[in-house]
Amino acid sequence: MMPDEPISRERFAVLVERAGLKLTTEQFEELRQGYRLVERMARTVRRPRDRAAEPAHIFAQPTE
Amino acid sequence: MDPTLLTVAEASRQIAEGRLSPIALTEAYLDRIDALDGELHSYVLVLHDAARVAARELAANRSRGVLHGIPIGLKDIYKTRGIRTTAGSPRYLDHIPEEDAQSWAKLRDAGAILLGKQETHEFAIGGPDFTLPFPPARNPWNTAHYPAGSSSGSAVAVAAGLCGAAMGSDTGGSIRGPAAYNGIVGLKPTYGRVSRRGVFPLCYTLDHCGPLTRTIEDCAIMMQALAGYDPHDPASADAPVPDYRAALTKRLDGTRIGVIRHFHERDAVADFGDDSAPSAAYIAAFDNACRVLENLGARLVDLQLSPLIDYVDANRLIMLAEAFALHETDFRERPHLFGHHMFARIALGAFLSAADYVEAVRQRRELCLEFAGALENVDIAISANATAPAPRIESVSTYSTFERASYTGPYNLTGSPALSAPIGFENGLPLAFQITGKPFDEAGVMRIGYAFEQATEFHRQRPPIAASLPQHQ
Numbered sequence: 001m002m003p004d005e006p007i008s009r010e011r012f013a014v015l016v017e018r019a020g021l022k023l024t025t026e027q028f029e030e031l032r033q034g035y036r037l038v039e040r041m042a043r044t045v046r047r048p049r050d051r052a053a054e055p056a057h058i059f060a061q062p063t064e
Numbered sequence: 065m066d067p068t069l070l071t072v073a074e075a076s077r078q079i080a081e082g083r084l085s086p087i088a089l090t091e092a093y094l095d096r097i098d099a100l101d102g103e104l105h106s107y108v109l110v111l112h113d114a115a116r117v118a119a120r121e122l123a124a125n126r127s128r129g130v131l132h133g134i135p136i137g138l139k140d141i142y143k144t145r146g147i148r149t150t151a152g153s154p155r156y157l158d159h160i161p162e163e164d165a166q167s168w169a170k171l172r173d174a175g176a177i178l179l180g181k182q183e184t185h186e187f188a189i190g191g192p193d194f195t196l197p198f199p200p201a202r203n204p205w206n207t208a209h210y211p212a213g214s215s216s217g218s219a220v221a222v223a224a225g226l227c228g229a230a231m232g233s234d235t236g237g238s239i240r241g242p243a244a245y246n247g248i249v250g251l252k253p254t255y256g257r258v259s260r261r262g263v264f265p266l267c268y269t270l271d272h273c274g275p276l277t278r279t280i281e282d283c284a285i286m287m288q289a290l291a292g293y294d295p296h297d298p299a300s301a302d303a304p305v306p307d308y309r310a311a312l313t314k315r316l317d318g319t320r321i322g323v324i325r326h327f328h329e330r331d332a333v334a335d336f337g338d339d340s341a342p343s344a345a346y347i348a349a350f351d352n353a354c355r356v357l358e359n360l361g362a363r364l365v366d367l368q369l370s371p372l373i374d375y376v377d378a379n380r381l382i383m384l385a386e387a388f389a390l391h392e393t394d395f396r397e398r399p400h401l402f403g404h405h406m407f408a409r410i411a412l413g414a415f416l417s418a419a420d421y422v423e424a425v426r427q428r429r430e431l432c433l434e435f436a437g438a439l440e441n442v443d444i445a446i447s448a449n450a451t452a453p454a455p456r457i458e459s460v461s462t463y464s465t466f467e468r469a470s471y472t473g474p475y476n477l478t479g480s481p482a483l484s485a486p487i488g489f490e491n492g493l494p495l496a497f498q499i500t501g502k503p504f505d506e507a508g509v510m511r512i513g514y515a516f517e518q519a520t521e522f523h524r525q526r527p528p529i530a531a532s533l534p535q536h537q
Contacts, residue, residue: 019414020396030408030462031415037466038384038415044377045423055425056432057269 086133132175165262183217190406237472247494255479256301259294317361331372342451349488375474388413453493
């Protein structure tokens with residue numbers, strides 16, 4: 001489930017600055033609300049894993 | 065008789081037998097587009113003259129095969145040399161590619177005729193967006209309703225009889241969602257089965273190209289031309305291409321089918337909330353589909369996987385990260401060139417960390433292995449597609465597709481072949497399920513779909529707007 005409260009405006013402004021995006025007031029507010037989806041997705045995938053659990057984009061060199 | 069009522073297979077037979085000319089078939093489709101597309105908005109560019117020239121040339125020459133003289137459409141993210149390709153975006157409003165998408169080149173070489181470029185959500189993600197230069201396509205079953213996306217125009221055109229077949233793309237469901245809402249067949253092939261070369265990317269590791277058709281046999285015909293190795297697509301697989309039509313049978317005796325029920329019966333509400341609850345009509349239609357498959361001789365067993373949200377969120381996170389990386393420079397330097405939905409959705413990728421992405425890709429490997437293990441003791445699996453009929457188009461908000469359960473994304477994550485086929489109706493709008501299988505078993509997936517289709521009548525039902533024009537009655 002999504003977080004009940006959206007990220008604070010102050011914290012989100014830091015993320016927007018870091019991303020290099022110039023947003024209108026409306027865009028800022030819409031993305032701030034949408035950030036809850038990002039938080040949910042990140043929470044879904046961030047779980048304890050053995051160090052040996054490799055990502056799917058590991059590739060093997062061709063042998064021919 | 066109105067030749068646009070024929071399936072690709074039927075039209076192909078008549079062309080081969082000399083009973084139907086590619087010229088007459090092309091003119092009939094162009095007539096329908098001119099008469100109906102003002103209301104449906106499935107095309108952004110109709111190639112009247114070029115289609116007629118191609119039809120005349122094909123009519124005068126030896127048959128190239130089953131697709132000889134068959135008019136099709138392309139989602140407007142497929143590059144077409146010398147023909148405007150916009151990706152549905154103001155960013156590329158005047159873009160004229162110098163290359164053809166490889167899959168279009170294969171269809172053209174097989175004798176297909178290009179009727180035009182079809183409406184797409186902006187860059188295959190941003191829609192339905194009424195701020196864009198091209199109006200969103202409308203559902204032909206009820207034009208107040210959403211046809212799904214992002215291959216919206218392609219699905220609408222096939223369902224409404226405005227082309228024989230069409231090409232779409234699918235990163236999280238953009239072929240299968242529109243197929244479901246429009247009551248047609250949509251196939252997302254195995255990752256690497258159909259070349260992605262020359263198609264505007266949304267997400268490199270999740271993008272798939274595939275056909276939208278009225279029937280499974282037509283899908284098999286399209287796949288026969290599309291499948292194959294492309295050394296210029298890094299994801300392309302050098303795997304043998306079987307005879308897809310030869311694999312189609314009407315019985316499924318001895319076939320073992322895994323049913324992934326918990327995705328829609330439990331996980332949708334548990335993970336995404338009450339708004340994602342399947343409708344009672346959908347649950348009944350899915351259960352009926354299972355009974356049909358059993359009556360065809362299949363043996364059904366329940367499969368248990370990780371929760372739906374594990375697949376869906378990994379899929380979406382990867383998509384957002386890769387899509388933002390693709391558009392980052394433009395988002396920073398010329399954001400005014402994008403529509404509202406495109407910007408609002410993909411900009412979320414800016415707030416992911418590299419570690420978020422790596423964790424999603426680690427989860428991807430885990431789930432791919434889990435899914436492969438689940439399929440070891442079955443031949444095919446089935447699961448839900450959209451579990452309620454198409455909503456009204458104005459109700460589709462910026463983030464509604466991210467907030468709700470998605471049943472299509474898991475098979476982009478695993479790269480598995482996945483086909484959407486109709487299973488019924490609710491309030492006059494189509495319902496569908498998905499058939500998925502082992503890598504490169506498009507033949508097996510289509511075999512199940514064909515047997516189900518032939519045992520039911522859903523594929524014969526057309527939206528009222530698909531009826532013959534007066535001049536062809």
